[in-house]
Amino acid sequence: MTLxxxxxxxxxFTLIAxxxxxxxxxxKPDYKGAIVIDAHSGKVLFEDNADLVNPPASITKLMxxxxxxxxxxxxxxxLQTEVPVSAxxxxxxxxxxxxxxxxxxxxxxxxxxxxxxxxxxxxHALASLIGGTPDAFVEMMNxxxxxxxxxxxxxxSPHGLPPSNRRIADxxxxxxxxxxxxxxxLLLHTDVLKYSSVKVRDFRTGQTSGRIVMRxxxxxxxxxxxxxxxxxxxxxxAGFCLAGTASRNGRRVIAVSMGSPTGKIxxxxxxxxxxxxxxxxxxxxxxxxxxxxxxxxxxxSPIQMAPPETKQAEALPEDKNPSPVIKFSIPDL
Numbered sequence: 001m002t003l004x005x006x007x008x009x010x011x012x013f014t015l016i017a018x019x020x021x022x023x024x025x026x027x028k029p030d031y032k033g034a035i036v037i038d039a040h041s042g043k044v045l046f047e048d049n050a051d052l053v054n055p056p057a058s059i060t061k062l063m064x065x066x067x068x069x070x071x072x073x074x075x076x077x078x079l080q081t082e083v084p085v086s087a088x089x090x091x092x093x094x095x096x097x098x099x100x101x102x103x104x105x106x107x108x109x110x111x112x113x114x115x116x117x118x119x120x121x122x123x124h125a126l127a128s129l130i131g132g133t134p135d136a137f138v139e140m141m142n143x144x145x146x147x148x149x150x151x152x153x154x155x156x157s158p159h160g161l162p163p164s165n166r167r168i169a170d171x172x173x174x175x176x177x178x179x180x181x182x183x184x185x186l187l188l189h190t191d192v193l194k195y196s197s198v199k200v201r202d203f204r205t206g207q208t209s210g211r212i213v214m215r216x217x218x219x220x221x222x223x224x225x226x227x228x229x230x231x232x233x234x235x236x237x238a239g240f241c242l243a244g245t246a247s248r249n250g251r252r253v254i255a256v257s258m259g260s261p262t263g264k265i266x267x268x269x270x271x272x273x274x275x276x277x278x279x280x281x282x283x284x285x286x287x288x289x290x291x292x293x294x295x296x297x298x299x300x301s302p303i304q305m306a307p308p309e310t311k312q313a314e315a316l317p318e319d320k321n322p323s324p325v326i327k328f329s330i331p332d333l
Contacts, residue, residue, distance in 0.1 A: 030269045032239065032259025035176040036277040039187055039245065039252035045280040046273070050177040053152055054258045057233030058095070058118045058217075059243050060160030060172050062182055062192075063141045064126065065114060068107065069190045070144070071130055079108040081129075089125040094161050096121040097203045097212050113203050115195035115231065117214040120159040127158035134158055148185055150178035160233055168237045176256040183230055183243045183254045196229030197221065219263075220244060224271045230254075232266075240266035246274045251284075253277030 033052030036045045044050075071077040082104040090101045097113045099105075099121040110126055113119040124134060131137025134157070141155040153174040156163065163170040186192040199221050203212040220227040226246035233241040239259035246253060255273040260266035 028261045030260060030265050031257040033176045034255065034257040034269075034273060035180050036253060036255045036273050036280070037180050037184065038277075038281055039184055039254050042184060043282070045253065045277050047177070050180075051152060051175050052258060053173050053175055054241070055162070055168055055171050055235060055238035056160055056174045056179060056258070057172075057235045057238040057241055058120075058160045059174075059179060059231045059233040059241055060155060060157065061114055061118065061123055062179070062186060062231050062243060063144065063155060064123050064137075064158045065111065065192060065195070066144060066182070066186060066190065067130060067137065067140050068111060068126055069186075069192075072107070077107055077130070080106045083107055083110050083122075083125050083129050085121070085125050086128055089121050089128060092120045092124045092159065092161070094120040094159070095217075097214070098210070099125060100210075109203065111195050112198065112201055113214060115192075116198055116201055116216050117203065117212070118217055118232070120161055123159035145178070145182070148181050150174065150181055153178045160235070160238075162235050162237055166237070171237070176258050179243050179256045179258075180254055183245065183256065186230070187245060187252070187254070192230065193228050196231065218242070218244070219267050220270060224274065227274070234263065242266055242270050244270045244274060246278075248278055251278065251281055253281065 031048075032054060033049035035047045035050040037043060038045060068077070072079065083106070085099040085101055085103045085105075087101045090099050095118045097117055097119045099119075105122075107126070110119075110122045113122040114126070127134045127137035131140060137158055138155050141158065142153075145153045145155065155172050155174075156170070157172055160172055162168075196216075196218070199216045201214050203214050204210045217232040218227070218229070224246065226248045227244060228247065229245045230243045239261065240263045241256075241258045241260070243256045244254070253274060255270060255277055257266060257270055257273060260269060
């Protein structure tokens with residue numbers, strides 16, 4: 001290589017480095033799949049690879065929440081029912097509240113930990129109490145998924161952790177579209193927002209040791225107008241995922257994104273998807289078709305805090321701030 005060739009090559013590398021000449025390295029997509037729907041009607045407002053099959057990671061806990069809610073609705077459990085902690089639950093690993101073998105906590109406290117802290121140990125303990133074994137509980141999850149029309153979903157855990165062999169095909173699998181169905185059902189028929197909207201809460205309140213300050217993993221709460229749920233998720237195989245929802249001016253949208261390369265990209269893209277959803281909502285008196293929520297053969301009635309099913313449009317919580325802007329920057333995770 002001549003001196004001139006070396007000089008020109010060096011200049012080219014410099015230009016690429018400072019961004020004057022684009023690199024040939026492809027930019028990673030902001031997500032692998034996404035969908036935005038109208039929470040009231042179920043109408044799809046936007047979709048991009050919405051039937052992508054991907055691990056949901058901790059978004060799995062939305063179905064865990066629903067199974068617990070069904071048990072509360074039927075009277076099998078109440079919010080003060082004590083949930084015992086087994087040795088297996090205390091060793092589950094991942095994100096947790098560090099439950100200890102022999103402890104017990106009320107269902108309500110376990111649900112807060114499940115939705116705020118994304119506590120895997122609480123998911124395992126709840127599954128063990130309700131199903132007798134986590135495997136039996138997972139069967140209940142899959143039956144419920146089938147009832148809701150989640151045709152591309154297969155649950156294999158109550159928490160979303162990857163299987164021990166780390167093979168994606170052997171873990172929990174679903175799609176953005178299926179998660180939007182689950183999210184909509186939760187919003188219309190349960191009190192999920194009571195838990196998912198809480199930004200900070202203590203666990204083991206009043207105890208002399210072991211108190212934990214739980215902080216919601218959904219960084220859009222209090223940063224993006226109207227956001228009050230629902231659930232984040234991350235594993236190496238899943239990427240960064242989020243089932244989000246927001247309410248503005250009495251209207252509510254649901255957005256699901258899966259497989260983002262970073263938490264910051266996921267959060268910023270979710271803010272964009274929610275804003276897009278509100279701009280695409282039809283007028284309230286629009287004759288556009290309404291997609292009814294699929295109801296299971298044996299539907300569990302809502303618990304007392306749930307919105308009345310006969311007034312679905314009014315039952316969705318409002319946010320009086322119509323602004324779609326991000327109030328301040330999303331932190332790196």
